[in-house]
Amino acid sequence: MRKLASKWRSTKAAAFVREFNGTPALEGDWRERFPPRLRSTLILTLAAVTLVAIAVRVPLLGTSFRAPDSGYYLAIGEQIFHGGGYASDLRPPGYSTLLAIFGLFGANSANAAVVLQNLIGMMLPAGVLLVGWRFFNPFVGVTAGFLAAASPLMIAIEQFVLTDYLFSVALFIAVAILAEAVLRIHAGWNAWALLVAAGAMFGLATLFRANGIYGLIAIPIALLVAGPRWRPVLRASAIAVAALVVVIAPWCIHNMVRFDDPNVASEGGLSLYSRAISYDQVPPSADTASGRLALGIYNTADANKEEAVVGTTAYVYNALVEESGQDPIEAANTMGSLATGAILDRPGTYLRDSLQILGRYQGAYYPRTLTGRDGKDQISLATDYLQALDPTREELPDSAFIQGPWRVAQAITQLLFVFSLGGVLLLVLPFLGNRRSRLAASTFLTVGLLGVVGVALTARFELRHGIVFAPLIWILAPAAVSVVAQFLLAIPRRLPRPRMRHATT
Numbered sequence: 001m002r003k004l005a006s007k008w009r010s011t012k013a014a015a016f017v018r019e020f021n022g023t024p025a026l027e028g029d030w031r032e033r034f035p036p037r038l039r040s041t042l043i044l045t046l047a048a049v050t051l052v053a054i055a056v057r058v059p060l061l062g063t064s065f066r067a068p069d070s071g072y073y074l075a076i077g078e079q080i081f082h083g084g085g086y087a088s089d090l091r092p093p094g095y096s097t098l099l100a101i102f103g104l105f106g107a108n109s110a111n112a113a114v115v116l117q118n119l120i121g122m123m124l125p126a127g128v129l130l131v132g133w134r135f136f137n138p139f140v141g142v143t144a145g146f147l148a149a150a151s152p153l154m155i156a157i158e159q160f161v162l163t164d165y166l167f168s169v170a171l172f173i174a175v176a177i178l179a180e181a182v183l184r185i186h187a188g189w190n191a192w193a194l195l196v197a198a199g200a201m202f203g204l205a206t207l208f209r210a211n212g213i214y215g216l217i218a219i220p221i222a223l224l225v226a227g228p229r230w231r232p233v234l235r236a237s238a239i240a241v242a243a244l245v246v247v248i249a250p251w252c253i254h255n256m257v258r259f260d261d262p263n264v265a266s267e268g269g270l271s272l273y274s275r276a277i278s279y280d281q282v283p284p285s286a287d288t289a290s291g292r293l294a295l296g297i298y299n300t301a302d303a304n305k306e307e308a309v310v311g312t313t314a315y316v317y318n319a320l321v322e323e324s325g326q327d328p329i330e331a332a333n334t335m336g337s338l339a340t341g342a343i344l345d346r347p348g349t350y351l352r353d354s355l356q357i358l359g360r361y362q363g364a365y366y367p368r369t370l371t372g373r374d375g376k377d378q379i380s381l382a383t384d385y386l387q388a389l390d391p392t393r394e395e396l397p398d399s400a401f402i403q404g405p406w407r408v409a410q411a412i413t414q415l416l417f418v419f420s421l422g423g424v425l426l427l428v429l430p431f432l433g434n435r436r437s438r439l440a441a442s443t444f445l446t447v448g449l450l451g452v453v454g455v456a457l458t459a460r461f462e463l464r465h466g467i468v469f470a471p472l473i474w475i476l477a478p479a480a481v482s483v484v485a486q487f488l489l490a491i492p493r494r495l496p497r498p499r500m501r502h503a504t505t
Helices: 002-009 012-021 036-060 070-080 094-104 109-135 138-150 152-158 164-186 192-208 210-226 230-259 268-279 289-298 308-322 328-345 347-363 378-389 400-419 424-428 435-458 463-467 470-494
Strands: none
Touching (some): 036 109, 036 138, 036 400, 070 109, 094 109, 094 164, 094 192, 109 138, 109 164, 109 435, 109 470, 138 470, 152 378, 152 400, 152 463, 164 230, 164 463, 210 230, 268 289, 268 328, 268 435, 289 308, 308 328, 328 347, 347 435, 347 463, 378 400, 400 470, 424 435, 424 470, 435 470
C-alpha cells in the first residue's frame, strides 16, 4: 500500500492535483471568509432564502400531521407535569418534554410543536447558507440555503409531531461546529470551546432521538479522518465526547434509578426486530417460547400485501408485555435477541436489504424530473408520505407560494443528482479543493455516512430517517459539482499548448 501511495505521489496526475488543491492559509475567522466587498451580497441572499422559507411555510402554519409514534410522545408529555413523570424510557425525553411545556401553558401541544418547527424552518436556511458559504463557496451556500428553504422533502419531517425535524437541526448544528473545530485544530488554534459545543449539540440531538448516540463513535472518527496528528485528535475527541456524555448523563441516571436501565432508550431491540425480521421478512426462531409467540404473530401478516409484516412488530411487543408478563425493557431486549438470531441465520438477506434501504434513501434525492410529474416526482413522494402516515388529515393547502418554490427546488435537486452522478462525486470532496473545503467535507461526509449507514442497519426504511441528513447533503452535493467542474476546467490550462508550425521562438 505504501509503495502504491509513493508511486501515485510521484506521478504527473498527483502533481496536478496538488497544484489544483494548493495550500492556502486556513481562514480561521468567519469575518475573513465574508469580506466587506461580499457583505451586501451575503445580506441580500440571506434575506432572499429567508423570504422563500417564510412564503413556503406561512400557508402550512397550524397544519400538523400525526404518525403512529406521535401518540407515544403526546401520552408521555401529558404525564410529565401531572404526577406521572416519565412513565417509560422507551424513547428519549426531549420531544415529550417540549410537548409537556407547551401543554403547561395551555397550548395545544401537537400544533404548538409543529408551529415551532415551522418557525425554525424559516430561520434554518440562512444558517445552511452561511455554513455552505463559509466552508466552500457562495454558490454552494446559496444553493444549499435555497434547498433548505424550498425543498418539498422538508414537510415530510417538519409537519409531523415527531422528533425527526428537531433532531435534524441539532445534528446539522453539531456537525457544522465540529467542522469549524477541525479547521481551528489544523491552524494550531485552541478549539476546546467549539469541541464542547459540538459534543453538547450531539448530546442534545440524542435526547431527541436515541440514534444520536452514534456521535460517541462519529466524533472521534471524523476528527481522526480530518485531524493533523493522532495526539491532538485524541485530546479533541475526549473533550467533545465528554461534553456529549455530560448532556445525556442526567437522563441515563434517571433511567438507572427508575427503570434499572442506564441506556438513553430501551427501543433498540424493538427497532432492530422491525428491521431484521419484519422488514427483511425473516421469520423469528421458534426455539424459545418468546420466539414461538413472535412467529405466530408474524404469520398473521397478509402475504399478498407489501411490507405487511412491518405492522406486526408492535403486536409482538404488546404480546410479550401482556401475555408473557415481561416488562417493557425485557420485551424490547427479547425482540433484540430474536432479531440478532435472524441476522446470524440469514446474513445475506440482512446485507442485501441494508443495501436496498441505502438505495431507497438515495432515491429520495432523485426527483426524476425537471418539470414535475404527479405521482412520480419528489413533491408527490413527500405529500404521499404525509397522507400515508396520517390519512385522517386533509390535503396540504394548494398555494402558489408553496408549489412554485417546491418545483424550483425539485428541479435544482434533479440537476445536482445528475451532475453529482447520483451522489458518487461527493466522495471526491475530501481529496479535491482547498484545504478548508477538504477538511469540512471530510467531517460532513464522515458523520453523514456513519449516520445513514447506522440507520440502515438498525431500523427499517422510513423516508423521514433519510431526510434528517438533508442539510448535509444539500451542502455536499453542490460542493461536489462545483469542485469537479473547477477541476475539469483546470485540465485544459494544464495541457501543453501546441507549437505553431513556423514558430521561431
